[in-house]
Amino acid sequence: MRFEEYRQIFETAPDPIFIADSMQPKGCLIDVNQKMRALTGYTKEELLEMGLADLFPKESHDTIRKVFKGQVRGEIKEAQDLPICKKNGEIVYVNVSVNIIERDEERLVFGILRDVTEKRQLEELRSDFLHMVIHDTRGPLCTIQLAADTLWHQLKEIVGSEHKKILEMMNKNAQVLIDLTNDLLDLSKIEAGMFKLDIKKIKPKEYLDEILEEMLLLAEHKNISLDISLPEKPPLIKADPLKLHQIFNNLIGNAIKFTPAGGGIRITVTPKKGFVQFEVQDTGCGIPRKEQKTIFNKYHQFLTKKDKAIKGTGLGLAISKLLIEAHGGKIWVKSVPGKGSSFIFTLPKEPALTNS
Ligand SMILES: Nc1ncnc2c1ncn2[C@@H]1O[C@H](COP(=O)(O)OP(=O)(O)OP(=O)(O)O)[C@@H](O)[C@H]1O
Ligand SMILES: [Mg+2]
Numbered sequence: 001m002r003f004e005e006y007r008q009i010f011e012t013a014p015d016p017i018f019i020a021d022s023m024q025p026k027g028c029l030i031d032v033n034q035k036m037r038a039l040t041g042y043t044k045e046e047l048l049e050m051g052l053a054d055l056f057p058k059e060s061h062d063t064i065r066k067v068f069k070g071q072v073r074g075e076i077k078e079a080q081d082l083p084i085c086k087k088n089g090e091i092v093y094v095n096v097s098v099n100i101i102e103r104d105e106e107r108l109v110f111g112i113l114r115d116v117t118e119k120r121q122l123e124e125l126r127s128d129f130l131h132m133v134i135h136d137t138r139g140p141l142c143t144i145q146l147a148a149d150t151l152w153h154q155l156k157e158i159v160g161s162e163h164k165k166i167l168e169m170m171n172k173n174a175q176v177l178i179d180l181t182n183d184l185l186d187l188s189k190i191e192a193g194m195f196k197l198d199i200k201k202i203k204p205k206e207y208l209d210e211i212l213e214e215m216l217l218l219a220e221h222k223n224i225s226l227d228i229s230l231p232e233k234p235p236l237i238k239a240d241p242l243k244l245h246q247i248f249n250n251l252i253g254n255a256i257k258f259t260p261a262g263g264g265i266r267i268t269v270t271p272k273k274g275f276v277q278f279e280v281q282d283t284g285c286g287i288p289r290k291e292q293k294t295i296f297n298k299y300h301q302f303l304t305k306k307d308k309a310i311k312g313t314g315l316g317l318a319i320s321k322l323l324i325e326a327h328g329g330k331i332w333v334k335s336v337p338g339k340g341s342s343f344i345f346t347l348p349k350e351p352a353l354t355n356s
Helices: 002-013 034-040 044-048 060-070 118-157 161-191 204-221 241-257 316-326
Strands: 017-021 029-032 078-086 091-102 106-117 200-202 223-231 237-239 264-272 275-282 331-336 339-348
Touching: 017 034, 029 044, 029 339, 034 044, 034 106, 034 204, 034 264, 060 078, 060 091, 091 118, 106 331, 161 316, 200 241, 204 223, 204 241, 223 237, 237 241, 237 339, 241 316, 316 331, 316 339
Parallel strands: 223 264
Antiparallel strands: 017 029, 017 106, 078 091, 091 106, 200 237, 264 275, 275 339, 331 339
């Protein structure tokens, strides 16, 4: 094919394409096609005066650099949902995939963009709608559960076992749905950054004793031991007590759920330099190695046939991770299938004071 024909393909390609010189400061643009001009609103002459750094806002420069480096090492080739400032100040979102062409002294970046602004807007719309539906479902559900609970208390002495069972079933299932709506609402609030941490100083001994008291009933019911190991002088924890409670409830709740009768759970608090480390260790079924990477994703569950009786939505760990990260901490898992799991998380000694 002749040069003019290649040029024609470049110029009329359905996606925005640019070529930049990565040896030049700001990643100077040296060619752009028609779609690139349409996307940004700049003329060719204007774009060739600019660098990539001018198109992407400062917050994205790190990602852009990583994409370039990754491509050289053959790792990352694509970055998603990067904002671009158009000439008229409007922001559009793009996925960027790059190729590096090395030639003599030159190092050219060949990039193809895909405009995902509309897709993002639709996602947002869908998520807002879902949020509204879930939110509006919770009220009537609470009423149903309250009604079932009241009936159960008023009638339990007089109705027959058949009716008792029905009332119990109504109550239990309404609670399952309320828990689910609460989890989904929590998740969308955290994801949208619509919450603030209310950081307090917490004495770990008293705080954990209180949490364990609630959990002990569940554990004893399954004949599982539950204990805490604290250092002699436990450090004060600075965290949002309600959010931390939610994190422990999920981690200990999981440990109880996935540990067979006769097993044990241990919670350890260890002060480290600049942060406090917490560990919830169980002697349960463990997690296969390939699942360990995705376990903190939303709705991630892996259930073998014999686990089918275990209930849950697969949201607990995703929520816990977001809450821990909002504090400036990290969470990870160590597990040996068949032997047990350890969920370890850290909280900085001086956590973030606002939302994530
Ligand atoms: N301690 C554990 N031992 C073994 N598997 C675990 C443990 N904790 C979590 N898992 C696995 O990770 C999955 C996701 O956990 P997560 O807490 O997010 O959801 P869930 O407990 O199934 O439901 P939910 O917390 O929303 O009620 C679980 O379904 C289970 O397969
Ligand atoms: Mg859970």
